[in-house]
Structures are given as structure tokens and as C-alpha cells.
Amino acid sequence: MTSGHTDAYPTVAGVAAAASAFARSRPGLCGLREIGRSREDRPLQLLTVGRGRRQVLVVAGPHSDERVGSATALRLAARVAADAALHSRADAAWHFLLCLDPDGTVRSEAGPAVRRTPAEHFRHAYRPPADEQPEWAPSIRPPGDQLPESRALVGLIDELRPELQCSLHGNDLGGSWIQLTRDLPGLAEPLGKLSAERDVPVQTGTYDAMYWKVSGPGVYVMPEPGERAQFASLPEDVNRSTWIRPHRYGGMTALFEVPMWASRHVADSSPHPDPARALGELAALLRYQAGRTRALLDEVRPLVPDPDSGLRRTLLRLAGELAAICLDVADDWAAMHPSPVPLTRAHLTALDIAARRISLRATGILLRLLDGVPGAAQARLRTSCELQLTLWSRALEAGHDLAWVPVADQVELQSQTVLAAFRLLTEG
Structure with missing residues (x-):
């Protein structure tokens, strides 16, 4: 499965078509089903590879202006299907939610398809308010007023009881980094190696995880309940987000960030002089x-x-x-x-x-x-x-x-770090 245009993100429609063709070509190994509908009645599609007892859930498109995740999901599905060590020999089933916010993502498809400038990106990208972002909405909205996308994701987590939930994000500017709801010791090493191979800096300081614990360069672990997790100005609460739902079943969530444009300064861990x-x-x-x-x-x-x-x-x-x-x-x-x-x-x-x-x-x-x-x-x-x-x-x-990071490099870096986390979790 490919991402379509050279150095461009696939569209929501393109991802759905590629996943459908992929599932049809491997009827004994793969399946594609609808798990819900968006607010504008677009399908939320789940591509499954493998039939093992260990469940891995990969969520693409949680933020509509971060479009790398759907391409990564397709790439991961192809890798998993081609390697029995990742499914049958690992007793694992992989589930790829191809786009959690298709309505918003379609709006981000406006403008140039290939190699936007930063100005073009911010001109055309769409990111809804926090209470309309499906991962965060459960921590902001009242229980009786949840988004259909959030309900679908929570229901899927309750159905699968995943050992690992992987949330695929893409920052517009910066470096590569990972947030964990539980520690996976040793993950910083493959993150550093895979990033260096693609000339992407590992981000050693972040706005999102400023107060999170550091497991290693670029790997941040959620603070314990009651400890400070974020700036007061942010309305979200990680402890009530969909990231925490797998904890009910002994699982965990890992968020994988890769940049559109790399800035080497995010890797400078020297003390700031003033x-x-x-x-x-x-x-x-x-x-x-x-x-x-x-x-x-x-x-x-x-x-x-x-x-x-x-x-x-x-x-x-x-x-x-x-x-x-x-x-x-x-x-x-x-x-x-x-x-x-x-x-x-x-x-x-x-x-x-x-x-x-x-x-x-x-x-x-x-x-x-x-x-x-x-x-x-x-x-x-x-x-x-x-x-x-x-x-x-x-x-x-x-x-x-x-420095622009080609989409193929963004996808490879993200998919390989997901696999590194899976191997640490299952082989550790």
C-alpha cells in the first residue's frame, strides 16, 4: 500500500480505498469493518491483521491537522501482514483505526497536496476545538454529551482490551518523541537510532510533556495521578482521556510524534542561559x-x-x-x-x-x-x-x-518506532 502522490499525505478516501483492496487481497488474514460513524456520517473503519490473543490497537488521525498517521497505519498493516513474527508467531492481532476524525481531516486536505510551505500548512490545516477532538473530548464534555467518534473508540477499546494502544500524531515543527502512559524501559534507544537514520532530531524538550517524567531522550512517561501533568491553560485532562482506557484491562497507550519540519534546536539539552x-x-x-x-x-x-x-x-x-x-x-x-x-x-x-x-x-x-x-x-x-x-x-x-521531512521518512520513522515499542512490550 502506498500513500499516492509523491511526498504527500493520502486522503481519507484514498486510505479507505487502499485498505479495502488490501483486506480483499488477504481474506484469511485481514478484515475491514465499520465501527461507527462520524458527526457528518463518514465511516470509522477498522482494518485488522492477524487473529492472535494479544491485541494491539493503532489509532490514526486523532488530530485532523496531523495527517501522517493514516499513511503510517497502512504501512504498518503491510509490514505486519508480511511478517509472521509480528502476528501468528507473536500470537497478536493488530487493529488499525484508519482515521478517528475523518470530518476534520477532510477539511485539512484543502490547499496544495504536495510539499506545502509552513504558511500554506497553517492556511489550510484544520484543527477543531479541544472539546471536538475525539481523544480529548471525554475529559472535557459531560458524560451524556460525548462525540460519536469518542464513543466508537471507547467501545472499541472495551471490546478489544488492547495490551497496547498506539496513537499516531504528527507535530508540524520540531522532532520525534513518544509519550507513554506506562514506562517501556529501553524505548529511547531505538527512537534515537531510527531518528538519526532519517536526520530527524529527537525532541528533548516539549510543550505537551513539560512536566512528564523522562524515561530517556525523547521518551516521556505520564505522571502519577495527582502530580502536575500540563500547563493550567490547557483544558484537557489526560487522566480522563481515551489514552487511559486500556489501563482498565492491564494495557497502556503510547503516542508517537514525528515532525513535518525538523528543527535541530529541539534536541539541544544544554541549560538555557537566561x-x-x-x-x-x-x-x-x-x-x-x-x-x-x-x-x-x-x-x-x-x-x-x-x-x-x-x-x-x-x-x-x-x-x-x-x-x-x-x-x-x-x-x-x-x-x-x-x-x-x-x-x-x-x-x-x-x-x-x-x-x-x-x-x-x-x-x-x-x-x-x-x-x-x-x-x-x-x-x-x-x-x-x-x-x-x-x-x-x-x-x-x-x-x-x-528542514522538511519527506512524508515517506515520516511514515517509516513512525511505523518503525511503533514496532520497536511492540517488540519491547512482547519480548521484554
Whole structure:
């Protein structure tokens, strides 16, 4: 199975077609079934390889702007099917949820298919609010108001009782890294080797796992319940997310991150010479960007036709939330010194990327709201938003020495690290 275009992510439709053909070609070993429907009535498809007692669940597309996972799932399915040591001899069955958020992922397919620039990525990528992200939604929404995608995933975990759940993520800028809900000692070694072979830095400082325990370079283990796990500004709670569901059955979850653009600075574990100054500057940057984003949003809002329609209402809410979270994150970072975590250059690089990414996402959403809207005022505002996106994207690129990681390398790195985790778990 291939990803279609050279150096491009496969589409939701392309993944479904490839998986269907793959399952039909191996009727004794593979199966394809629907486990639910999305909010917009797209199928949630599960490709199974093998019939063993040890269950492995691989979840692709948990974030709709992180499109590598579906390509990785296809590559893993082909590898597993071709190697009896990974299924029959390991007494394992592998289950690939091909895309957890197909509605959002389809929206991220807009724009150039091959080798986008960072500006094009943020212009066209779509990432819904946290309470509409299926992995996180159970930790935010009330029990009686869960997304159908979340219900389908939770039901699948309860059905399979997986020993290992693998969540396939892809950061837009940075390096490779893994988050674990339980430790897998020794995983840092294959992560480092596989990353080095593809000239991808191992990320030794992250925004997402700032307060997680370090098992080895680039491998982070979830803190114990009651210990600090994330910044106060983030609404999610990992202890109530779908990552924890396998713990009911003695299993665990591993999240595999690979970058679209690599920045070697995320691997610099030397102490930062002046973290207090750097944090203050980042907080000031966030506050400036929040003000600029709010000003653009105030101009865009009255020009949006039918703002109460489903998607436009969500986009307006999302733009407002992104502007607001800039201020919350700025407060977090301004109060972070002295930090309970010794801050390295890698940590500050990750925070700088996170700061700039928030407003780039917001500006992309504003442009999406203006797409196809006629009128001279709209055209002038669209030009202002495009200029802002271009300037902020150039500043991001200039500060982080970015290098594109070909999609084939992203897929190989992610699939091989999943297999490394499986082997450590089953052979240890």
C-alpha cells in the first residue's frame, strides 16, 4: 500500500480505498469493518491483521491537522501482514483505526497536496476545538454529551482490551518523541537510532510533556495521578482521556510524534542561559499576537455570511478561543520562573514554536472564514490576514532553521518506532 502522490499525505478516501483492496487481497488474514460513524456520517473503519490473543490497537488521525498517521497505519498493516513474527508467531492481532476524525481531516486536505510551505500548512490545516477532538473530548464534555467518534473508540477499546494502544500524531515543527502512559524501559534507544537514520532530531524538550517524567531522550512517561501533568491553560485532562482506557484491562497507550519540519534546536539539552528573560519575551509575544488576532477577528466577524451555520459558528468560536488562549498561556509562562523543570534550550525552543503556532492557526481560520466571501471590504481584510500569516510564518521559519521531512521518512520513522515499542512490550 502506498500513500499516492509523491511526498504527500493520502486522503481519507484514498486510505479507505487502499485498505479495502488490501483486506480483499488477504481474506484469511485481514478484515475491514465499520465501527461507527462520524458527526457528518463518514465511516470509522477498522482494518485488522492477524487473529492472535494479544491485541494491539493503532489509532490514526486523532488530530485532523496531523495527517501522517493514516499513511503510517497502512504501512504498518503491510509490514505486519508480511511478517509472521509480528502476528501468528507473536500470537497478536493488530487493529488499525484508519482515521478517528475523518470530518476534520477532510477539511485539512484543502490547499496544495504536495510539499506545502509552513504558511500554506497553517492556511489550510484544520484543527477543531479541544472539546471536538475525539481523544480529548471525554475529559472535557459531560458524560451524556460525548462525540460519536469518542464513543466508537471507547467501545472499541472495551471490546478489544488492547495490551497496547498506539496513537499516531504528527507535530508540524520540531522532532520525534513518544509519550507513554506506562514506562517501556529501553524505548529511547531505538527512537534515537531510527531518528538519526532519517536526520530527524529527537525532541528533548516539549510543550505537551513539560512536566512528564523522562524515561530517556525523547521518551516521556505520564505522571502519577495527582502530580502536575500540563500547563493550567490547557483544558484537557489526560487522566480522563481515551489514552487511559486500556489501563482498565492491564494495557497502556503510547503516542508517537514525528515532525513535518525538523528543527535541530529541539534536541539541544544544554541549560538555557537566561530562561526568565526568554519566558518574559515569549509572554510578551503571545500578548501582542493575541491583540492582533482579536483585532482581525473583530473585523472578520461582521463580514461572515450566516455566522450561525454549523461550520462557520465553529470557526468563529475556534478563532476566539485561540486568541484567548494566547493570554492564558502568556500568564502560565510569565509565572514559570523559577521552574520546577530545569529549562534547557530545547524547552525554550518548544515553547517558542508553540507560541507562534497558536496565532498562525488562528489566522488560517480567519482566512478560511473569508474564503469565497465577495466584496471590497472582504478583499482588503483577506489581504491583511494573508500578510499577517506570511510575516508570522517567516518569523517562525527564520528562528528555527526548519528542514522538511519527506512524508515517506515520516511514515517509516513512525511505523518503525511503533514496532520497536511492540517488540519491547512482547519480548521484554
